[in-house]
Amino acid sequence: MDRAARPRTPRFGANYTPTRGWFHHWLDFDLDEVRADLDSVAALGLDHVRVFPLWPLFQPNRTLVRPRAVEQLVALADAAAERGLDVNVxxxxxxxxxxxxxxxxxxxxxxxxxxxxxxVVAAQEEYLRTLAAALADRPNFLGMTVGNEVNQFSDAPHPDPDRITAAQAQHWLERMLAACEKGAPGRFHLHAEYDAVWYRDGHPFTPAQAARLGAATAVHSWVFNGTAQRHGRAGAATEQHAAYLIELSKAWAEDPDRPVWLQEVGAPAPLVPPEHAAEFTEAALAAALDCPGLWGVTWWCSHDVSRDLADFPELEYGLGLLTNDRRAKPAGAAVARIAGAWRGREHRPAVRSTALALGPGAPRSACAPGGAFFEAWAVLAGQGVRPAVVRAEHVADPARLSSRGITEVLRVEDVR
Known part of the structure; x- marks a missing residue:
């Protein structure tokens, strides 16, 4: 874990979206195509990829994890290692x-x-353990993420959710993380939710779980959630949305040094028009890198989705750093410049000495775009304040504030 959890420099990577067949490529796995894709990722100067086995293809029966599929995952990881890329699965x-x-x-x-x-839970444990164990001896294997935004299955707006309580979500997460650890002890295992965990009242996956379970806190920053609609593509709230989630997550962390991984961030059109994607990329990453404790940034996604594939939401087709024929786009060039500029540099941004207090009993919706807390933070950010976030119950705890370098605390009602 030491190699991943306490980097001297921030990590820069991409969520790997294969150019041929998208994630359906596992059905027709072609290692030469994978190698060509990873060559183009490595050419940007990135250092890791996050990869996505499709669960139904890898575990089509409750008691069958397909050995050939696992071999293909290992082959992908080995191909990444040949190109100097670490792998999270x-x-x-x-x-x-x-x-x-x-x-x-x-x-x-x-x-x-x-x-x-x-x-089901026992089968999930065995599946995660099997994948982790298959990669446990690979030096470039960072660790497992339990799943991609699995929390969306637990609540609205999913059309057919499996509703659970917060206690049940906690128990499930603990079991899944333990299975990853059993398969590959000591690696960088974590879980990741979409922003309902921070923004949706009553959602069973909670901020405390996100900020305390696993080796790091993962945040997924998407400004199509109402942020860009309210604030425009160049508003402080839009350009600093990722930074906001990073700082918001720290209000629930028990460890002031807990790493935060910006595991997904992208420039979604038309809210961020393609001609402004590089500008947004530069601004969003500059703001995120201004947050202490950032482990790294993993852009969504590596390559555009092919127009030969049907029924994706329109914005999904153009989110890549590279085109579907592996040419760098302006956003890709921007990420490459930023990654190059940080190579070999220590990540030591100034502490955020001013914090905005999240009031006692404040609903999670207050933290969402349009909520009183979110909008107050955005005002401060627009004024250049660099606000941290602290919960009201910790305002009277000098040791906690001092551990984060906080010397001034503002309330929402103080912000004009």
């Missing part, structure tokens, strides 16, 4: 780019709770 896919990928043994005639059914 997301296990439970789960949900990707508006599509759900669930094995047949969890749906329709076999419908059972993803988070609570004893047989």
């Amino acid at each position: 997301d296990g439970l896919q789960g949900h990707l780019s508006s599509f759900d990928f669930l094995p047949a043994w969890t749906t329709t005639w076999h419908r059972r709770g993803l988070f609570t059914d004893p047989d």
Whole structure:
């Protein structure tokens, strides 16, 4: 874990979206195509990729994790190592780019709770353990992420959620992380949710779970969540949305030095028009890199989705750093410049000495775009204040404030 958890310099990577067949490439796995894709990622000067096995293809039956699929995952990781790229593996896919990928043994005639059914949970544990164990001896294997935004299956707006309590979510996460650790002890294992964990009242996956379980806190920053609609492509709230989530997450962390991984961030059109994608990229990453404790940035995504594939939301087709024929786009060139500028540099941004206090009993919706807390933070950010976030119950705890370098605390009502 030391290699991943306490880097001297921030990490820069991409969520790997294969150019041929998208994530369906596992059905027709072609290692030469994978190598060509990874060559183009490495050419940007990035140091890691996050990869996505499709759960139904890797575990099509509850008691079968396909050995050949696992071999292909290891081959991908080895190809990445040859190009100087570390690998993080997301296990439970789960949900990707508006599509759900669930094995047949969890749906329709076999419908059972993803988070609570004893047989399903035991099978998930074995699947995650198997993937982790297969990669445990690879030096470039960072660790597992339990799954990609699996929390979307637990609550609205999913059309058919498996509803659970916060306690059940906690228990499930602990079991999944333990399975990853059993397969590959000491690696950088974590879990990752979409922003309902921070913004949606009553959501069963909680900020405390996100900021305390696993080796790091993962945040996924998408400004199509109402931020860019309210503030425009160049508003402080939009350009600093990723920084906001990084700082918001620290309010729930028990360890002031806990690393935060900006695991997804992108420039979604038309809210960020393609001609302004590089400008947004530069601003968003500059703001994120101004946050102490940032482990690294993983852009969504490596390559554009092919127009030969149907039914994706329009914005999904153009999110890549590279085109579908592996040419760098302006956003890709921007990330390459930033990664190059940070190579070999220590990440020691100034402390954020002014914090905005999240009031006692404040609902999570207050932290969402349009909420009183979010909008107050955005005002301060627009004024150049660099606000941290602290919960009201910790304002009277000098040791906690001191551990983060906080010397001034503002309330929402103080912000004009």
